[in-house]
Amino acid sequence: MTPRGIDDGLVVARHRTAMVRHHLSQPMSLLVRTGVVRPGVSVFDYGCGQGDDLRGLIAAGVEASGWDPHFAPDAVIAPAEIVNLGFVLNVIEDERERSTALERAWTLAGRALVVSVMIAGAVPVDGLKPFRDGYLTSRGTFQKYYQQDELRKIVAHATGSEPVALAPGIFVAFRRPEDEQEFLLERRRGRRASTAAYASARPRASQSTAPVHERIQGPLEAIAAFALDRGRMPHADELPSEVHDRLAQERVGLSRAVATATDVIDEDAFHSAAASRREDLLVHQALNVLNRTRSASRPGASIVRDIRHHFGSQQQFAEQALEYLHALADPSRTAEAMVRSAGKGLGALDEDGRLVIDGDRVEQLEGVLRCYYGCAAFFVGELGQEYIARLDPVRRQVSLFRVEDRRSPFPIMTGSVTIDLKRQNVIMRDDRRVLARKADVYGLSARSRQRDEERKRRAAEGWADERVLIRL
Ligand SMILES: C[S@@+](CC[C@H](N)C(=O)[O-])C[C@H]1O[C@@H](n2cnc3c(N)ncnc32)[C@H](O)[C@@H]1O
Structure with missing residues (x-):
């Protein structure tokens, strides 16, 4: 198979999309964290690129192999319990070839197939040249950016089973219920x-x-x-x-x-x-x-x-x-649970009555709130990064704000995902802003001191409130 797709006289250099990885890719690391991939479970990486995921897995004692039309064209394409089709579909400009790759990967998967793609809204597309249902980049590669629900449907269609969202742009389809x-x-x-x-x-x-x-x-x-x-x-x-x-x-x-x-x-x-x-x-x-x-x-x-x-x-x-x-x-019961939660120091209520809570404390919430949050997780899976969650039962929305360096007084918010449960819609934003840390969200008692620090920093750096703060 040729690594290049020749299309309308254009040569798309698909292999140039394969990056050198020093850590496991997001789908692979999610599979490891959730225990799906572990020593004793076989893995096949379909479209393995430069093979860094494979090296990482093998080093950890996992039986892993892979194939790639450019980097490992002679490798054996073999069935395995878990098959990974990681960021392959989004680099293929030919829709039929995408379906073939997806269907082939599924036939190899004994227990589960995980499919990852680039997701719309996660990176800016300004300056890219629209081409078919995606874009051509300056490096001569093609990128299609999927909507979360679009990917879900494609995977469901190819596998005949309703896949589970692992993260934005990542679904896993299991063969056995x-x-x-x-x-x-x-x-x-x-x-x-x-x-x-x-x-x-x-x-x-x-x-x-x-x-x-x-x-x-x-x-x-x-x-x-x-x-x-x-x-x-x-x-x-x-x-x-x-x-x-x-x-x-x-x-x-x-x-x-x-x-x-x-x-x-x-x-x-x-x-x-x-x-x-x-x-x-x-x-x-x-x-x-x-x-x-x-x-x-x-x-x-x-x-x-x-x-x-x-x-x-x-x-x-x-x-x-x-x-x-x-x-x-019953929104009043959810609201009561949120008040109880904030009372126990699990998150804080904002002025609109929404519960704002650190992502790694969500699992400590009462069952009813975990159910509410779980509805959102159903659409996006895990963010694979530190985040702050905001539960809004009145508008029936859950927002997840990705943050960097959560422990610093002014963490950076790198983007957000809002799940509209009423419309069953996922909205991604990649705006980078400084997040004014709210002492009560982070479980700190010195609330006023924190506010003081915020005020001082804003004055010192001449920030306008709207430009630098997200209103939690
Ligand atoms: C963005 S890279 C991803 C590589 C690897 N899975 C990773 O996550 O690091 C996309 C890879 O898909 C491969 N590829 C292109 N067309 C393919 C096809 N029809 N079937 C399988 N892999 C393909 C390319 O050669 C390239 O290495």
């Missing part, structure tokens, strides 16, 4: 239960069980980690084979190991893990309904066990999740 459900639940989960409680309890084991503890320390840690993550004890098939091997070596049965672990797990931590898991499952189910997630009817065995354990039955679970949905439909 169970895999999608596992992924969604993990992503929607806010808090991770800590294993610290177990670590501190372990040395205080009673004398009579001490020898067993010592001999099966590894399995006990694995069991405790599961218990403090899920709020219940594991079944045999939920533990890795090394745990079983070690127990067999030590001639300790699984039920004895579980009973021993139960003795040393901190009870409060276990109950709080159970409460977190219950809420996570409810938020997950409410979002499944809201987002009409097709895979919802086919959760994996492990989620089914969680539901039975924490709710008794699927029906009771469904009824409780409905409660969340009713609360969402």
